[in-house]
Amino acid sequence: MKSASIVKDKIFRQLLFVAAALIILISAGMIYSLTTGSFGAFSKFGFFKFTFTSAWNPTAGSENYGALSFIIGTLLTSFVALLLCIPFSLPVALFTGEYFKGTKIASFLGTVTDLLAGIPSIVYGLWGFYTLRPIVQSLGLGENGFGILTAGFVLAIMIIPYAASLSGEFFKLVPDDLKEGAYSMGATRLEVVRHISLPMAGTGIFASYVLALGRALGETMAVTMLIGNTNGIPFGLTSTGNTMASIIANQFGEADGLKLSSLIALGLLLFLLTAIINLIGRLIMKRVAVKV
Amino acid sequence: MSRRIIKDKVAKIVVCLFSGLTVIPLAAIIWELVKKGYHQINWDFFTKVAPNTLDAMLAQRSGQIIPGGIANGITGTLIMVVMAALLAVPCGLFAGVYLSEKPHTGFSKAVSFLTDLLQGVPSIILGIIAYAWVVKPMGSYSAIAGSIALFIMMLPLIVRSTEETMKMLPSNLKESALALGSSYRSVILKVLLPSSFGGLFTGILLAISRVMGETAPLMFTALGSMQVNWDVTAPTNAIPLLIWQFYNDPNLVGMIWASSLFIMILILILNITASRVARKWKIR
Numbered sequence: 001m002k003s004a005s006i007v008k009d010k011i012f013r014q015l016l017f018v019a020a021a022l023i024i025l026i027s028a029g030m031i032y033s034l035t036t037g038s039f040g041a042f043s044k045f046g047f048f049k050f051t052f053t054s055a056w057n058p059t060a061g062s063e064n065y066g067a068l069s070f071i072i073g074t075l076l077t078s079f080v081a082l083l084l085c086i087p088f089s090l091p092v093a094l095f096t097g098e099y100f101k102g103t104k105i106a107s108f109l110g111t112v113t114d115l116l117a118g119i120p121s122i123v124y125g126l127w128g129f130y131t132l133r134p135i136v137q138s139l140g141l142g143e144n145g146f147g148i149l150t151a152g153f154v155l156a157i158m159i160i161p162y163a164a165s166l167s168g169e170f171f172k173l174v175p176d177d178l179k180e181g182a183y184s185m186g187a188t189r190l191e192v193v194r195h196i197s198l199p200m201a202g203t204g205i206f207a208s209y210v211l212a213l214g215r216a217l218g219e220t221m222a223v224t225m226l227i228g229n230t231n232g233i234p235f236g237l238t239s240t241g242n243t244m245a246s247i248i249a250n251q252f253g254e255a256d257g258l259k260l261s262s263l264i265a266l267g268l269l270l271f272l273l274t275a276i277i278n279l280i281g282r283l284i285m286k287r288v289a290v291k292v
Numbered sequence: 293m294s295r296r297i298i299k300d301k302v303a304k305i306v307v308c309l310f311s312g313l314t315v316i317p318l319a320a321i322i323w324e325l326v327k328k329g330y331h332q333i334n335w336d337f338f339t340k341v342a343p344n345t346l347d348a349m350l351a352q353r354s355g356q357i358i359p360g361g362i363a364n365g366i367t368g369t370l371i372m373v374v375m376a377a378l379l380a381v382p383c384g385l386f387a388g389v390y391l392s393e394k395p396h397t398g399f400s401k402a403v404s405f406l407t408d409l410l411q412g413v414p415s416i417i418l419g420i421i422a423y424a425w426v427v428k429p430m431g432s433y434s435a436i437a438g439s440i441a442l443f444i445m446m447l448p449l450i451v452r453s454t455e456e457t458m459k460m461l462p463s464n465l466k467e468s469a470l471a472l473g474s475s476y477r478s479v480i481l482k483v484l485l486p487s488s489f490g491g492l493f494t495g496i497l498l499a500i501s502r503v504m505g506e507t508a509p510l511m512f513t514a515l516g517s518m519q520v521n522w523d524v525t526a527p528t529n530a531i532p533l534l535i536w537q538f539y540n541d542p543n544l545v546g547m548i549w550a551s552s553l554f555i556m557i558l559i560l561i562l563n564i565t566a567s568r569v570a571r572k573w574k575i576r
Contacts, residue, residue: 005475012477016393019386020403023451026444027406030413033424091310099307109311111567116318118559120505122532123552126539127321157317164314188300211412218414220508221536245416245508252420252512267420271413278412 034268040261041065050265056231056247058259065262067269069233073148073241074270076234077223078216080152082209085160089212092164093205097171098197099189110165117161125225128154133226142238146228149237154226155216163212170204170288171197204288210281217274220245244270325556329549337361337554341519342534342544349543358546364520365534365551371435371522372514372530373504376442381496384447388454389480404455411448418444419509427513435521435528438514442503449502453495457488490573494566501562505555507532531555 041050045065053066092113100106128150136153137145174197182192198205228240229250242250244266252263340360343351348358387403394400422441427433461484469483485492507530510516515527516537529537531551538547 009476012480016386016390016480019383020390020400022383023387023403023406023410023447026447027410029425030417030421030444033421034417037420037424088310088314091307092314094307095311099304109315112315112318114563114567115560116314118501118505118563119318119321120507120532120552120555120559122505122507122535122539123321123325123556126535126548126552127317127324129539131320131324160314188296190300190303191296193303214412218412218416220414220416225539245414248416248420249508249511252423264420264424267417271417274412274414275409278408282408 030271034264034271038261038265038268040258041265044258044261050262051269054233063258065259067244067262067266069231070242070244070247070266071269071273073227073234074217074243074245074273076148076237076241077152077155077227077243078213080148080237081155081159081216082213084153084156085163085212086209088156089160089163089167090205092160093168093171094193094197096164097168098174098193101172110168113161113164116157117165119158121158121219121221122225124154124158125222128222128226143228143240146226147238147240148227148234151223151227151243152237154222155219158219158222159212159215162215163208166208166211167201167205170201170208173204174200203284207281207284207288210277210284214274214277214281217277218245218270220249224249244273322556325549325553329551329553332357332547332550333553334361337550338366339363342538342547344518345541345543348546352543352546358544362531362534362547362551362554364517364529365531367520367522368435368438368514368517368528368533369504369530369555371524371528372439372442372510373500375435375439375524376446376503377496377500379439379443380446380450380499384450384496384499385454385485385492387447388451389458389484391451391455392458407448407451410444411452413444414508415441415445415506416508419512422509422513430525432525433513433515433527435514435524435526438510438528438530439524441509441513442506445503445506445509446499449499450495453498454488454492457491457495458484460491461488490569493573494570497562497566497569501559501566504562505532505559507536511536 045053050065051067051071054068055064055066056069057064092109096106096110100109132154133145133150135145136142136147136150141147141149178196178200179192182196187195223243224246227242227246229242229246230240231242231247234241248263248267248270251259255263336359338361341364342348342362343358343360351358387407391400391404391407395404418441421444422437426437426440430437465487466479466484469479474483510530510533514530514533516529516533517527518529521528532555535548535551535555538544538551
């Protein structure tokens, strides 16, 4: 009786271990599959030539693929999104983490941003296509309203909730006694925010934006619907283009051979890019967490 | 008033104004979905599949709404989300328990690191992975492939929420259970997991609501089908995938709003339930 229970316990512990090991297995398998899948493209063009040229020519016989225009498209849209997201997510973070910390209205705003975060990418795409794009078009920015700017704007709305809720947490962590000290010396709220909250929470807020950038890099559907899907290097904010995610979404379905391999190679590059950005964000965040 | 006070007031107004502005997109999106989608929603919307392009065009020409609905998407989403959850919930709970029980070993640190990594992987890449792991070996697009992609997406979310919740449990709970002579297994299954039920359940609901609206990982795994399909080895549709197909078909484009409205309501219900559960079962 006793020994049966011990055996069962042992099995149970192993079950827990296996579940944890599964995560290592999936990650390793993922890297393996992406690497072997992109082998064809890298061996044909070479890693550096593939990454830093901008050809995308699927004509049989003279097939030639390069990732550069999509890398630039991805970086451009994501940074536009990040820039547009800051003036909104910072006030929201201040609103929920500082000015109205712990009140009903702050939790209402928190719920609203949570719901914004829950809207599927494709619904953002539809809204961008049918509501935002005509506005952009009437302003004369970009061909038919498609382009980097339109995609970046919708991306910005998509990452605001993420950046705001993360950075709001860091405002909440600022110790009250520091703020109270400043208030007791006659500081106004703005002065407390500028000289205490922002410097104290600054690193964490920076990390929040790095992670938000990581989110923007990989967003697919909304960007695919708004960026215009052209394969050249985008030359400005009003230019159309393609991101790494959007070209995969558009062309993976009917691709084979060298093209399929090139698309998987793009996937590998996107994977590496987001992994590096996320890593940087999490490293900074861990250092802040240790300090607080 | 001194300049300092005025500056302070202005800053507060700016914060409130810009915070208020972020509410606009949510209101605008919901308003647009309701306005353009409500008249399409009727009984057929839930029980029938979309008509072919020609019928849809004829119906619209004669001024009617497009007949039929998204039954194939509803069943497909249900099948794939349930299959993904059946895999992800046990694996995620157990891995999360493992991480909270042994947080300091090198193995746990590696798992924890990779969980973060997995959480950041763009969903379209999960589509490529499921294509390579399932579609290629099976030789066919299928609901299984779609649910594998969703599973990989759900797993790190559930691991993290489980780990966070378990860490909040007071340590004397575990100690008292052990002191009563319970086995390790019953300490975890009958004491720790039930007492963190709220957090675990919330995490699971949020993970489900995250993957339910995903289109990108399903595009080249589940592919879609215009009929209701219960065979998990055959191509299957899902609501977000259907929206993408409607969007690309000029005659069926009228269906996008009602479909989006429906999936939004589902996600909203899941989110609200999650926050209710979280509040009600909060660990004190």
